[in-house]
Amino acid sequence: xxxxxxxxxxxxxxxxxxxxxxxxxxxxxxxxxxxxxxxxxxxxxxxxxxxxxxxxxxxxxxxxxxxxxxxxxxxxxxxxxxxxxxxxxxxxxxxxxxxxxxxxxxxxxxxxxxxxxxxxxxxxxxxxxxxxxxxxxxxxxxxxxxxxxxxxxxxxxxxxxxxxxxxxxxxxxxxxxxxxxxxxxxxxxxxxxxxxxxxxxxxxxxxxxxxxxxxxxxxxxxxxxxxxxxxxxxxxxxxxxxxxxxxxxxxxxxxxxxxxxxxxxxxxxxxxxxxxxxxxxxxxxxxxxxxxxxxxxxxxxxxxxxxxxxxxxxxxxxxxxxxxxxxxxxxxxxxxxxxxxxxxxxxxxxxxxxxxxxxxxxxxxxxxxxxxxxxxxxxxxxxxxxxxxxxxxxxxxxxxxxxxxxxxxxxxxxxxxxxxxxxxxxxxxxxxxxxxxxxxxxxxxxxxxxxxxxxxxxxxxxxxxxxxxxxxxxxxxxxxxxxxxxxxxxxxxxxxxxxxxxxxxxxxxxxxxxxxxxxxxxxxxxxxxxxxxxxxxxxxxxxxxxxxxxxxxxxxxxxxxxxxxxxxxxxxxxxxxxxxxxxxxxxxxxxxxxxxxxxxxxxxxxxxxxxxxxxxxxxxxxx
Numbered sequence: 129x130x131x132x133x134x135x136x137x138x139x140x141x142x143x144x145x146x147x148x149x150x151x152x153x154x155x156x157x158x159x160x161x162x163x164x165x166x167x168x169x170x171x172x173x174x175x176x177x178x179x180x181x182x183x184x185x186x187x188x189x190x191x192x193x194x195x196x197x198x199x200x201x202x203x204x205x206x207x208x209x210x211x212x213x214x215x216x217x218x219x220x221x222x223x224x225x226x227x228x229x230x231x232x233x234x235x236x237x238x239x240x241x242x243x244x245x246x247x248x249x250x251x252x253x254x255x256x257x258x259x260x261x262x263x264x265x266x267x268x269x270x271x272x273x274x275x276x277x278x279x280x281x282x283x284x285x286x287x288x289x290x291x292x293x294x295x296x297x298x299x300x301x302x303x304x305x306x307x308x309x310x311x312x313x314x315x316x317x318x319x320x321x322x323x324x325x326x327x328x329x330x331x332x333x334x335x336x337x338x339x340x341x342x343x344x345x346x347x348x349x350x351x352x353x354x355x356x357x358x359x360x361x362x363x364x365x366x367x368x369x370x371x372x373x374x375x376x377x378x379x380x381x382x383x384x385x386x387x388x389x390x391x392x393x394x395x396x397x398x399x400x401x402x403x404x405x406x407x408x409x410x411x412x413x414x415x416x417x418x419x420x421x422x423x424x425x426x427x428x429x430x431x432x433x434x435x436x437x438x439x440x441x442x443x444x445x446x447x448x449x450x451x452x453x454x455x456x457x458x459x460x461x462x463x464x465x466x467x468x469x470x471x472x473x474x475x476x477x478x479x480x481x482x483x484x485x486x487x488x489x490x491x492x493x494x495x496x497x498x499x500x501x502x503x504x505x506x507x508x509x510x511x512x513x514x515x516x517x518x519x520x521x522x523x524x525x526x527x528x529x530x531x532x533x534x535x536x537x538x539x540x541x542x543x544x545x546x547x548x549x550x551x552x553x554x555x556x557x558x559x560x561x562x563x564x565x566x567x568x569x570x571x572x573x574x575x576x577x578x579x580x581x582x583x584x585x586x587x588x589x590x591x592x593x594x595x596x597x598x599x600x601x602x603x604x605x606x607x608x609x610x611x612x613x614x615x616x617x618x619x620x621x622x623x624x625x626x627x628x629x630x631x632x633x634x635x636x637x638x639x640x641x642x643x644x645x646x647x648x649x650x651x652x653x654x655x656x657x658x659x660x661x662x663x664x665x666x667x668x669x670x671x672x673x674x675x676x677x678x679x680x681x682x683x684x685x686x687x688x689x690x691x692x693x694x695x696x697x698x699x700x701x702x703x704x705x706x707x708x709x710x711x712x713x714x715x716x717x718x719x720x721x722x723x724x725x726x727x728x729x730x731x732x733x734x735x736x737x738x739x740x741x742x743x744x745x746x747x748x749x750x751x
Contacts, residue, residue, distance in 0.1 A: 151515040152543030153508055157189055157201035160443060165202070170427035170435035173407040178305035182208060182408065182426040187436050188347035190422040191444075192355035196364040197512060198348055207344040208424055209302045211406030212260070214288060214340050216379050216387065217353060218268055219259040221287045223375040225273045234271060234325065235264045237378075239386045239393070254323045260386040260404065263316050267326050269340055270333040277332040281339045288343060291353040293365040296343045303342035310338060345410065350422025354414040357402075380416060384452075391431045391438075399441045400451030411437040415450055418505050448504035448536040463506040466513050469493025469522075469591070474584035475672050478592075479611055479679040483737060485595050486588060492521040493587045495580070498530040507537035511544050522587035523548065526558040526580050527565075538565050542572045549573030554590065556583040581672060605678040607706060610651050612681055612730030620723045623716075628706040633657075633699035640683075641696045648707040649687045652676050655702035659695050670696060674738065684731045687713055 165187055174180035188203035223231050236250050240257045250257055256264035274280030289296045317334050320326035326333060345353075356363045357380060361371035371379075383402035388395040395403065401421075403413040409426035411434055421444065425436035445451050469490035478486065494517050496510055514523060525541070527533070533541070542565075545555045549572065557574040559566050570576055577583040607613065607628065608621050616624075628651070633639060639650070639657060650657075656677050660670040673695065676682045682697060690710055717724050 151511055152540045152547065153191070153199050153511065154201070155543065156447075156539075157191065157199055160440060161187065161189055161201040164436050164439055164443075167436050167439060168427065170429050172409075172426045173428055173432070176302070176305050176309055176407075178299075178302045179209070179408055179426075184426055186409075187425040188423065189440055190346075190348040190351035192348075192351035192364065192420045192422070193508065193512075194355060194359045194364045194417070194419065195509070198351055198365070200348055202347075203424065204347040204351075204422070206424070207299075207346055208408045208410060208426070209299050209341060210288070210296075210343045210345045210350075210410060211341045211408045212262075212265070213345075213350060213404050213406040213410045213412050214284075214343065215260050215265045215268070216357075216383050216404050216412075217288050217291055218265065218272065218284055218340055219382065220357075220371050220375055220379045221284060222259075222268045222271045223378060224371060226271055228375075228378065231268075231271065235259050235267055237382050237385070240390070249320070249323055249325060255325055256320065258382055258386040260382060260389075262313055263320055263325075266313065266317050266333055266337050267320060269337045270326055270328055272336070277329075277336050281336045284336065284340050285343065287370070288340075288353070290363065290366075290368055290370040291356050292345060292349040293352050293363050293368075294349070296345060296349070298339055298342045299344050300342075303339055306338040306342060307335070310334065313337070341406075347410070347422040347424040350410055350412040350424070351420045352422070354412045354420025354422060356420070357414045358416050358418055358420050360417075376416075380414060383414065388433060389431045391429075391433055395438075399438075399445045400453055401441070401445060402452070403441070405433045405437070407432050409434040409437065411441065413441060415452065418450075447539075449534050450504070463498065463500045463502070464510045464513065465497045465499060466517075467495045467497075469495070469584070469587065472584065474581050474588055475674045476585045476588065477674050477676045477680040477738070478588075479677070480614070480733075482592050482596075485592055489591060489595060490588075491519055492591055493524065493584070494520040494522070495524045495526065495584065497526040497580075498528075500529065502527075502530045502533040502537040502541075504534070504536035504540065507533075507540040511540050514544060520553070522554050522556070522590055524556045524558065524580065524583045524587055525574075526583070527563070528558055528560065528580075533565055538568070541565070542568055545569050545572040545574045554587075556586055558583045585675070605653055607651070607653075609679050610681065611679055611734055612651070612684075612727060615726040615729055616723065620720070620726065623720055623723060624708065627708060627712045627716075629709075631705050631707060633703040633705075635699060635701040635703075637699040637703075639697040639699055639703070639705070640693050642693055644693045646683065646685065646689075646691050646693050646710070648683060648709045649681060649713070650683045650697075650705040650707050651681050652678050652703070652705055654678055654704040656700040657682060657703050657705075658698045658700065660698060661695050675700075681731075681734065684735060687727075687731065 172180055172182050172184050186203045186206060188206060189201045190204040191199045236255045236257050238257050256267055258264050259268045272280045272283055274283055285296060317330045321330055352365055356370055357376055360373045361376045362369045380402040383404050386392055387404040401413050401415055403411055405411045409424050411423045413421035423437040423440055425434045427435045429435050472495055496514060548555050555574045556577055557569050558577050558580050566576055607625055613621055656675055658675045659673045659682055661673050663669045663671040
């Protein structure tokens with residue numbers, strides 16, 4: 129498939145032994161977490177004494193999708209103080225309160241290349257360089273509307289809580305520690321007031337800023353907060369619009385250029401995602417219209433960024449193709465359509481007994497149609513839907529419309545197939561045989577088909593075989609077992625039997641063709657036959673309308689109105705039919721009218737069932 133590389137997209141070993149209900153994305157995050165947990169470079173921040181008490185080896189990863197699902201690994205629910213990760217979210221509140229022009233007059237948007245706590249301003253404008261360094265963040269906090277510092281902070285706390293989707297609270301010990309040791313921030317704030325960048329009371333602005341940085345969050349919270357930015361300002365978990373969309377792009381732009389301190393340029397080169405880090409070890413990462421990532425690991429590099437957090441983001445960006453300059457950031461059309469076997473059927477004709485079983489148990493079959501090219505982000509939604517279908521025994525994955533599947537998506541699909549096989553669940557994949565990924569999926573345990581119809585037939589037959597204890601539609605039938613004759617008495621069947629003529633056909637033989645006289649009704653006694661209709665602009669192709677099996681019939685229209693055939697019927701191996709001619713049927717109308725009435729009732733039921741299946745297929749195409 130397009131960009132898929134089977135050699136590089138092999139299923140992780142852990143995917144084949146995953147616990148039931150744990151999906152490939154969970155496995156991937158778990159593997160990533162385990163691969164980095166032994167990385168012990170860096171030091172825990174100690175310039176704020178209370179931060180030095182953080183567990184050095186804690187490590188949490190969370191990934192939030194825009195439909196509100198959150199994947200987690202490690203210590204993703206352990207609380208820590210948000211510190212500088214608060215800056216873009218407070219900046220967003222300042223934009224909402226004051227407007228773009230007023231905030232831009234007060235705070236610039238240029239990267240500095242200097243440490244986050246530098247005491248410097250833009251020499252031309254007198255503004256802090258950007259809101260992601262301490263100088264700009266203190267000014268941003270001071271611009272939040274409120275009658276006093278307490279009201280300003282409560283609005284900040286409520287705003288960040290709305291981003292996280294839960295109430296956030298201050299860590300009082302860290303807040304006191306910041307207040308007692310924040311001399312450099314005091315120097316920055318007084319310098320800001322001296323150059324005219326900060327108005328109002330310095331101590332009030334600092335107190336708001338210290339409390340803002342002392343709010344407790346988790347890696348999961350940061351993932352949801354980032355996903356809210358990615359989702360145009362609407363929290364994907366709660367559904368609340370937290371920030372107007374016109375401000376979101378400004379926040380993401382500043383995160384892209386200034387969010388990772390003086391590592392911002394290399395971060396964009398290696399990872400390529402808007403992000404903000406903090407000295408408690410947190411990182412919030414947003415990919416517009418796609419997802420949010422939250423990480424926490426307290427060991428920091430010399431720039432103040434989490435060592436494990438950066439390593440995890442680099443690997444996620446590379447493995448999943450997330451770099452903003454290399455990924456398709458547009459939402460695009462729907463990428464997948466899911467249906468159950470109760471909604472869509474194959475074109476194989478079934479006996480009433482088998483139809484009843486499929487009506488009752490067809491939900492055990494699921495059809496997943498991919499409607500577009502696949503990346504990690506689209507494949508994740510497909511996999512999560514499939515994993516959520518607890519009743520799905522037979523999955524049909526139709527990949528024909530996915531012209532390309534990138535390596536990250538290929539890994540997920542292989543892991544899905546391998547995981548289902550490990551759980552004793554069957555998967556069919558519909559894809560042209562030339563696709564490079566097809567072989568890898570077959571190796572992972574999938575059964576390959578060239579058409580959706582054939583894959584659905586396989587799933588239905590597997591279900592019926594399991595439900596009935598015998599191979600479905602495989603054996604020969606007696607005349608009395610025919611679907612059309614169910615209402616007849618043994619005496620009526622005995623009247624019909626002498627009129628029947630047996631016909632045997634080799635595989636591939638044409639039983640009758642389009643335009644032939646419609647002179648007889650066929651009852652299938654053994655084998656199968658395919659009813660095909662001429663299709664294509666010039667009628668060069670024959671497409672299967674239905675396949676008839678023992679116990680069913682074809683050619684019913686001939687018995688009703690005669691005329692000529694409108695389809696072609698092709699025998700499959702071992703086809704045996706008994707036929708009743710139109711002339712014999714006309715004679716029975718005179719001698720056995722009740723028998724003929726029962727026969728017509730049977731034909732009406734058969735045609736009605738086929739019409740229902742056709743309507744079901746049409747409805748499926750329109751949904």
